[in-house]
Structure formats: structure tokens, C-alpha cells
Amino acid sequence: MPRRPNYDRDDLIERARDLFWQxxxxxxxxxxxxAALQMKPGSFYAAFGSKDALFELALDKYASDGAARLGALAAKLGPLQALQQFPAHVITNDDAPAKACMLSKTYLELQxxxxxxxxxxxxxxxxxExxxxALFAQAQAQGDIxxxxxxxxxxRKYQSDLLGLRVTAERNKADAISIADDLAADVKRLSETA
Incomplete structure (x- = not known):
């Protein structure tokens, strides 16, 4: 009978995500x-197969965590308010190893x-996107836009603005906070035409 691994796979994927993200x-x-996962080569390959396989798991973790954060914000505040607050939310997350989006960084590096x-x-x-x-459509259905x-x-515009904001946050946090406020105001203005 094979021995059960004595590690938390989700924790390892999270640590790898942060390393890859940075x-x-x-x-x-x-x-x-x-070194980051505190695994020997044999254990690493047995657990994940390859660096690329682990990177793919890390990308999926990054994407699902971001979607969950936005979903929780929308459940708490409603779709339009969530879209207003999300830009500031992502750039002021001090637990993140980087401000730029891991998905866009990966795409630009590897495409x-x-x-x-x-x-x-x-x-x-x-x-x-x-x-x-879907959140803009919900806000529209509710009569908010x-x-x-x-x-x-x-x-598409919101995502483009958000990705640019996150690059700015890597360079200058104060500028990014000001731009996040402008993005929130742009979303809020959509309600003025409802």
C-alpha cells in the first residue's frame, strides 16, 4: 500500500503560486x-510531475482565488459597488507578492x-473578463446602469484599465491609488445614465 504524502498540497500550490507570481x-x-516548498527533487516530481504542471496549478489557483474575491465582494456590496471597489482592493492587498496580474505577466512572458x-x-x-x-449585466438588469x-x-475596457493599473501599482503605489479612485468614479458614472 503506497504511503500517504505528509504535506498539504494546497499549501504547496499556494507557495509556488507566490513564487511564480513574483x-x-x-x-x-x-x-x-x-527550496520554497521544502521538497527534494524526487518528492517534487512525484507530487507535481514537472515545473510546468505546477505552474498550471498555480495559475488556476491565482485565477480561482481572484474570481472568488470578486464574487464575495459582489455578494456583499452588489455588482456595481463591487466593480467600483475591486481596483483599490487588488492594489492595496499587502499579502500579494506582486501587484501586477500573474495571468497577464505569464501571457506576456510566454506567448x-x-x-x-x-x-x-x-x-x-x-x-x-x-x-x-456578468457583473455589468447584473447591474444593468437591476437598473443600476x-x-x-x-x-x-x-x-473589456474595465479589464484593460485594471491590468494597466496593476502595472502602475508595481511602479508607484500612490499614483495607482489615485488611478483606482478614478476607475471607481468611471464605474459610478455609469449609474448616472440609468
């Missing part, structure tokens, strides 16, 4: 992962190599 795919070596992980990052970015569109707005188009 240093990227190329900037994170197997030795870095083994020129035609690496499968770039396609995985792109799929997760598309899901994120769909979540934003006017019918003349296209939720999909709003979501």
Missing part, C-alpha cells in the same frame, strides 16, 4: 521551487515562445 516562469528555477502556459493564462484572462461582463451600455464592451 519571479515569473523563467525566473523561477526547480531549485527555487524545491512569444508559443508556450502552452500562455494559452492557459489567456483562457483565464477570458474567464475573468466574462466575470466582469443604462440599457445603452454593452456589458461585454464595458468588461
Amino acid at each position: 519571479h515569473g516562469w523563467a525566473g523561477t528555477s526547480l531549485k527555487d521551487l524545491e 512569444a515562445r508559443n508556450h502552452p502556459l500562455a494559452r492557459k493564462a489567456d483562457k483565464n484572462l477570458t474567464k475573468m 466574462a466575470q466582469f461582463a 443604462g440599457k445603452m451600455h454593452d456589458p461585454q464592451k464595458l468588461a
Whole structure:
């Protein structure tokens, strides 16, 4: 009978996510992962198979955690208020190892190599955009924004602005906070045309 592993797989994936998020795919070596996860090479390969397999798990963890945070914010505040507060929420999270989005960082790093992980990052970015569109559509259905707005188009612009904001936050937190306030005001203004 095989021995049961004596580690918390979710914790290891979370630690790997933070390392990959901070240093990227190329900037994170197997030795870095083994040290951060406190695993020997044999245990690492038995648990995850490869660096790419672990990176994919880390990307999925990043995406699902972000979707859950936004979903919880929407459940608490409603869709429009959640969209207003989310920009400030992501750039002021002091527990995050980086301010820039891990999905966009991965896509930019790996798409020129035609690496499968770039396609995985792109799929997760598309899901994120769909979540934003769903929240704009909910706000529209509730009468919080006017019918003349296209939720999909709003979501694309919102995601683009949010990704740019997160890069700015890497460079200058004070500027990013001011821009996050502007993004919140832009979303709030949508309610003025309801």
C-alpha cells in the first residue's frame, strides 16, 4: 500500500503560486521551487510531475482565488459597488507578492515562445473578463446602469484599465491609488445614465 504524502498540497500550490507570481516562469528555477516548498527533487516530481504542471496549478489557483474575491465582494456590496471597489482592493492587498496580474505577466512572458502556459493564462484572462461582463449585466438588469451600455464592451475596457493599473501599482503605489479612485468614479458614472 503506497504511503500517504505528509504535506498539504494546497499549501504547496499556494507557495509556488507566490513564487511564480513574483519571479515569473523563467525566473523561477526547480531549485527555487524545491527550496520554497521544502521538497527534494524526487518528492517534487512525484507530487507535481514537472515545473510546468505546477505552474498550471498555480495559475488556476491565482485565477480561482481572484474570481472568488470578486464574487464575495459582489455578494456583499452588489455588482456595481463591487466593480467600483475591486481596483483599490487588488492594489492595496499587502499579502500579494506582486501587484501586477500573474495571468497577464505569464501571457506576456510566454506567448512569444508559443508556450502552452500562455494559452492557459489567456483562457483565464477570458474567464475573468466574462466575470466582469456578468457583473455589468447584473447591474444593468437591476437598473443600476443604462440599457445603452454593452456589458461585454464595458468588461473589456474595465479589464484593460485594471491590468494597466496593476502595472502602475508595481511602479508607484500612490499614483495607482489615485488611478483606482478614478476607475471607481468611471464605474459610478455609469449609474448616472440609468
